[in-house]
Structures are given as structure tokens and as C-alpha cells.
Amino acid sequence: MKIGNFEIKGYAALAPMAGVADRACRELCIEFGAAYVVTEMVSSKGLTMHDRKSDKLMLLGEKEKPAAVQIFGCDPATMAEAAKKAAATGCDAIDINMGCPAPKIAGNGGGSALMKDPELAARVTEACAKAVELPVTVKIRAGWDENSINAVHMAKLQENAGAAAITVHGRTRKQMYAPPVDLDIIRRVKQAVSVPVIGNGDIVDALSAENMYKATGCDFIMVGRGALGAPWVFTQINEYFKSGIILPDPPIEERMETMIRHIEKLCEYKGDYVGMREARKHSGWYIKGVRGAAALRQEIGALENMEQLRAVADKVITAAHCE
Numbered sequence: 001m002k003i004g005n006f007e008i009k010g011y012a013a014l015a016p017m018a019g020v021a022d023r024a025c026r027e028l029c030i031e032f033g034a035a036y037v038v039t040e041m042v043s044s045k046g047l048t049m050h051d052r053k054s055d056k057l058m059l060l061g062e063k064e065k066p067a068a069v070q071i072f073g074c075d076p077a078t079m080a081e082a083a084k085k086a087a088a089t090g091c092d093a094i095d096i097n098m099g100c101p102a103p104k105i106a107g108n109g110g111g112s113a114l115m116k117d118p119e120l121a122a123r124v125t126e127a128c129a130k131a132v133e134l135p136v137t138v139k140i141r142a143g144w145d146e147n148s149i150n151a152v153h154m155a156k157l158q159e160n161a162g163a164a165a166i167t168v169h170g171r172t173r174k175q176m177y178a179p180p181v182d183l184d185i186i187r188r189v190k191q192a193v194s195v196p197v198i199g200n201g202d203i204v205d206a207l208s209a210e211n212m213y214k215a216t217g218c219d220f221i222m223v224g225r226g227a228l229g230a231p232w233v234f235t236q237i238n239e240y241f242k243s244g245i246i247l248p249d250p251p252i253e254e255r256m257e258t259m260i261r262h263i264e265k266l267c268e269y270k271g272d273y274v275g276m277r278e279a280r281k282h283s284g285w286y287i288k289g290v291r292g293a294a295a296l297r298q299e300i301g302a303l304e305n306m307e308q309l310r311a312v313a314d315k316v317i318t319a320a321h322c323e
Helices: 023-031 044-048 052-057 076-087 111-116 118-131 151-161 183-192 206-216 233-243 252-270 272-286 293-300 306-320
Strands: 012-014 036-038 067-072 093-098 136-143 165-172 197-200 220-223
Touching: 012 023, 012 233, 023 036, 023 252, 044 052, 044 067, 044 076, 067 076, 076 093, 076 118, 093 111, 093 118, 111 118, 111 136, 118 136, 118 151, 136 151, 151 165, 151 183, 165 183, 183 197, 183 206, 197 206, 206 220, 206 233, 220 233, 252 272, 252 306, 272 293, 272 306, 293 306
Parallel strands: 012 036, 012 220, 036 067, 067 093, 093 136, 136 165, 165 197, 197 220
Antiparallel strands: none
């Protein structure tokens, strides 16, 4: 798939999940075969006010190619200025978040709130597209609620405003992340526009990836929560599309080794204090569904150092071999 002047070679991207898809997570997913990554969403107001936290969210490593920086906001002028700052990071594209359902984002007019004002959303995209030479992409939802499924109308306006690609999460804002995913609305968007369309929503393995492609005709797919604690999902998707083989999940030893490497990266980039506290949620995802996981939840919730994490990994491996 080609977006603007760069090409994505592969089958699936890592979605820009706030508080999750940071540099450590992105690099690990690339290692396992993610063909494209997008940063956590960055506040346009924060960027224009020189907020250090916002600047850090845009930091891309040398391994992150191709990659987009995602920004959010609802003021065209502020978003255009933020796009310029994002472009200076060396990213390949600027992505605009028009789908985040979080109240603190949508409540201030950003994210999925733009689904309620397609004309304003188009002005935001047009301002950003005129401000930078990089391709500008957008991520939208099916609509605000079941009574306003307007993704097709939104997508057409976005294309006319200069969007180089459109990602569609097949849920409304009201649904948040609850089922079902509306694959038909993604299909209809694909039929309505000429720019690439990326399908997103409930892709958790090779077969759900195949279903997204077949049911919607989309050009590319984006994996979000399906990659949490399972970055090897990209290896599985890639292998299936290349050979038709469905790879099993890695052995428990490899899963725990991946978990430890992930948290080591977290601590390297964010420091031990922040890294280990964020490790608590990531570790919970890595051990989900394994024998003895429930008994380890409290221990994981109190992680403070790598020694404790390794002890948890050893217990998981031991429990698995007792089955």
C-alpha cells in the first residue's frame, strides 16, 4: 500500500493506542513484523505550547520506519502548527485522530467529537495538509452513535480536504470498544473513496485479519488490542498471508522472554520508576489465559523491579509445565 510518497510493505500496522503504543511497544511489534506504526496521540495544544511531555510522545527510534505521528485537536490553525512540529521528527506521515472516544478528548472537541462536525473535521485536515509536505492521514469511527453512522460522508470530505489515507474503526463512539464491529461501514467507505482505506477493529489473529480484508476490500489493516501482550500476532498474520499456515502462539518460555524484553525497553526509555509501574498492565496482558494467572494478579499489581518480574515469569513457566 502506498500513502503519499512512501510505501508500506506488509499486511498489518500497530494502532496508535494511548498509554500503550509507546516507543518500547512499537519497536517490539516492528521486530515481530508490524509493517507500520503510529505514535500515541499527541495534543496539538501541548505541542504549540512547547509541552515537554507532548514532545516526548513524538520521539521515534531509528527502527521505526515507516511511522506516523498522530495529533489531536479541533482548531485548524493549532492543528496546522502542531503538524509542522510533528513533521520535524522525521516521521513519514501525520495522522489526525478523529476517533478517540475518551471523554477528556471528545469532551473538548477532539477525537471522535469531530464525527459530529464533518465540515470542521475537513477544515482541520485541509489546514494540516497545506501546512506540511508529508502525507496527512486520518482515523475515524463509524459515527458518533447508531443514529449517526456517517463514516462514508466523513471519508468523502476528508479525501476532498487532502487526506492521503483513511483508517476506519468499525464502531461508533457510543460503543467505545464493545462489540460488534461493523465491517460493512468499512466496506462502504472503501467503495466511496479513491485513497487507501485501512480497516480497524477486533483483529486478534490471522483469521480475523483475513476476514477484515475479505469482508471490506480494505487496502491494509490495523491491529490494536489484539497485540496487547501478544506482539507475535504480526508474525502470525504475515505467515498466514504468505503461506496459509496458522502459527500457534509461542511456547510459554518465549512469551515470558518477550514480556521481560518489553519491560526492559520500557525501563530503558522511561526509567525504572515509570517503566515498572507501566509494566503492571503489560504483564497482566502477557499472562492472560495462562495457568495460574489469576493467582499472580496481586503480585503483578505491585511490581517494582525486574527481579520481581522475572520471578513472576518463572512461576508462570513452572505452572504451565505442571498441566
